[in-house]
Ligand SMILES: Nc1nc2c(c(=O)[nH]1)N[C@H]1C(S)=C(S)[C@@H](COP(=O)(O)OP(=O)(O)OC[C@H]3O[C@@H](n4cnc5c(=O)[nH]c(N)nc54)[C@H](O)[C@@H]3O)O[C@H]1N2
């Protein structure tokens with residue numbers, strides 16, 4: 007039996023066909039992916055086991071019955087509201103909730119508690135795009151569709167690592183470009199990434215150089231006669247002021263040469279079908295909203311919007327980031343794209359909900375919300391489906407703030423997370439594959455997530471947990487739903503009630519959906535009006551949502567370049583992990599891509615810091631520190647660092663990188679500037695390095711300890727300033743396996759210690775340690791765990807004499823030799839990643855990746871050309 011559902015990761019929103027045995031395939035009929043999947047989607051089957059799941063409610067760390075947990079939450083919220091007012095409580099929710107969950111959470115807070123203190127992790131993600139859209143269009147509309155990416159003649163990717171973060175869209179563009187080689191791709195990013203490989207032109211700007219680039223483009227379009235004056239005259243306001251502001255910017259403040267800028271401007275001006283795709287390099291900035299409007303200005307001025315193959319395209323990160331915006335999950339919005347500030351909108355929503363009270367002003371945005379927690383202004387806090395103690399800037403401060411709230415609740419699927427560890431009450435949520443609902447992807451397409459697994463333990467779907475609490479707070483009728491379909495119908499009916507306001511968001515055509523219809527609902531793009539046909543794109547006809555029906559161009563100024571001491575810390579994602587790794591971290595296959603938290607650093611800076619191969623860097627700011635493996639590469643500029651956001655306290659003793667990302671927000675959207683930390687960096691003076699592989703989960707040990715799943719259990723990379731006083735004691739702490747025989751091999755002169763633990767003849771754990779980064783073949787050590795391998799093999803750290811000679815070591819971290827690599831090439835590995843998959847080489851610090859590239863055969867088209 008297989009079920010059609012939707013991938014729970016990125017905003018591409020791929021359709022998947024899933025079976026209870028864990029088989030996952032791309033859905034060939036889903037219009038987002040037509041059968042394609044990326045590495046994370048393909049590995050979904052490896053992440054649905056029950057290891058580490060939260061399976062019962064917990065109060066103060068003890069398992070509890072649902073009734074007690076629900077009543078406790080309801081009472082503590084009710085008491086706080088009675089004693090301190092509605093604004094003394096808050097929800098912090100997530101773009102990973104389903105639309106139905108999100109709708110009832112928002113309804114409870116805004117309509118029945120009467121506060122707008124509900125904000126979401128979308129504040130860290132999409133808030134600047136939302137604010138930019140509202141300023142330009144009068145509403146938060148994404149005008150285009152995925153097909154535009156295939157029909158465009160020029161795609162400009164701004165602050166987007168599409169190849170790793172929206173891989174199926176990247177595949178679609180790559181296929182379109184292969185079919186139509188005239189298509190051009192430009193990548194604007196201060197860093198060279200996997201996405202840059204697809205680009206014909208890379209604008210390696212200075213951090214936050216985007217406004218200088220797009221203001222320069224607008225001035226160029228105006229100066230050289232590329233304005234669509236008919237469109238602007240009929241539909242767009244603010245043209246002259248925006249152009250005047252653009253003319254005041256010096257494009258060279260972007261850090262680019264006049265020649266490369268000219269090349270880009272000529273290409274943009276001369277190509278009608280252009281789509282500008284943008285993501286977190288734009289949104290997560292202290293000037294993120296202005297960046298968005300700088301981009302929208304160019305599209306509005308040329309009328310290149312809403313027609314096939316053209317338009318600005320803000321792509322969403324989370325599977326339901328878009329749905330959250332629709333139901334009003336942000337503290338400054340009402341449901342169905344209605345506005346809190348508008349009294350008519352409020353009256354309509356209140357009437358429709360039959361609510362006793364409705365918020366009258368926007369609530370606290372994420373950063374302010376946690377500040378209010380720190381300041382003692384929040385008495386009760388409920389966090390759902392997000393992990394702010396790791397994902398917010400100043401993560402350590404946020405953790406303290408949560409701990410400071412008198413009563414905190416976390417709904418999650420996992421028993422241990424950095425945030426869950428701080429909660430008074432833990433509520434077990436049903437996860438992907440166990441619950442039903444809808445999500446909306448980047449192109450406004452609503453798709454069903456469907457259950458194909460039984461709900462484990464006592465877990466409940468989020469919508470039900472929220473309704474249980476709402477009913478216990480006395481709102482029985484308003485939250486008396488028996489299914490997500492019932493919630494969805496109400497949500498669609500609100501579109502009917504709101505119709506007189508003529509908003510862009512309209513799903514009134516889905517109001518009469520029966521349970522059966524909901525069960526079989528096919529992916530559908532909004533708007534879905536009741537009477538006319540829907541439409542794929544917005545704004546080609548110039549009908550905008552400001553009261554005068556016109557769009558606005560917004561004058562924006564480029565920020566002044568800041569010259570300060572230390573390093574600029576840029577952060578983001580890697581291909582095979584999802585955020586705080588609670589799910590993707592379960593897959594050994596996904597973990598093999600990058601097994602440790604690392605930092606990209608320019609080779610010259612690495613030299614200045616005195617970093618040897620595979621050594622560690624200590625990054626500090628505001629009294630906090632993070633320790634990361636150095637990855638010297640000229641993909642980053644001098645003075646710049648890049649670190650992934652994924653590692654948490656659960657996985658790395660040195661803590662999440664957000665500990666050293668200080669708080670700085672965009673003044674319009676409230677979105678934090680997560681890509682511009684100012685930090686100090688120095689070599690972490692380790693005198694002891696270790697590697698452990700084991701059958702069982704490992705415990706943290708020492709200053710640096712990065713834990714990952716392997717095919718045979720677990721592994722950890724270790725380092726500290728001193729060797730442990732007793733290596734065996736350390737081994738026992740790490741593995742916590744009792745009994746068995748420990749064998750030891752040591753070279754006291756060289757400071758090497760190797761330990762192996764065998765229980766009933768089975769190798770359960772090995773540890774290698776040395777005063778330098780440990781050069782041991784990780785794949786070899788990992789492969790022996792759980793087998794009856796001879797002790798000598800286990801302790802030798804590489805294959806035995808009977809196995810082929812690995813050759814001179816090329817990858818120090820993984821202990822892979824030249825002969826191993828040549829054998830892998832002969833067996834068909836044709837890329838650096840394929841070599842990594844076959845041998846493990848280059849998958850840790852990555853410093854040897856250029857050497858790996860040198861071992862590859864030339865590409866086939868080069869051979870054909872000879
Ligand atoms: N593998 C994977 N995929 C994911 C996710 C994941 O966790 N893992 N998360 C999903 C989510 S929620 C999101 S929001 C998306 C994010 O998707 P992306 O935005 O593509 O990902 P990031 O790596 O955060 O950042 C993108 C790029 O912005 C660049 N950048 C930094 N500063 C600037 C700047 O000033 N200007 C410009 N132009 N660029 C800059 C960075 O160097 C980085 O390469 O990914 C989604 N997809």
Ligand SMILES: Nc1nc2c(c(=O)[nH]1)N[C@H]1C(S)=C(S)[C@@H](COP(=O)(O)OP(=O)(O)OC[C@H]3O[C@@H](n4cnc5c(=O)[nH]c(N)nc54)[C@H](O)[C@@H]3O)O[C@H]1N2
Pocket residue numbers: 100101102127128130131132286290323324390391392393394396397398399417418419420423435436437438468577578579584585586587588589651663664667680681
């Ligand atoms: N430095 C830095 N920080 C960043 C970013 C960055 O680029 N750089 N990006 C930011 C962005 S764009 C985003 S979107 C955030 C993401 O950050 P978070 O939202 O904090 O990260 P996740 O790991 O996705 O957290 C989701 C949580 O929900 C749980 N969960 C999974 N399924 C369910 C479910 O069905 N129900 C419930 N109740 N829980 C569930 C998971 O176990 C996990 O604990 O990070 C932000 N933080």
Ligand code: SF4
Pocket residue numbers: 013014015016017018019020039042043044045046047048171172173174175
């Ligand atoms: S591209 Fe995004 S939605 Fe599609 S399979 Fe990959 S993570 Fe899932």
Ligand SMILES: [Mo]
Pocket residue numbers: 130131132323324
């Ligand atoms: Mo995101």
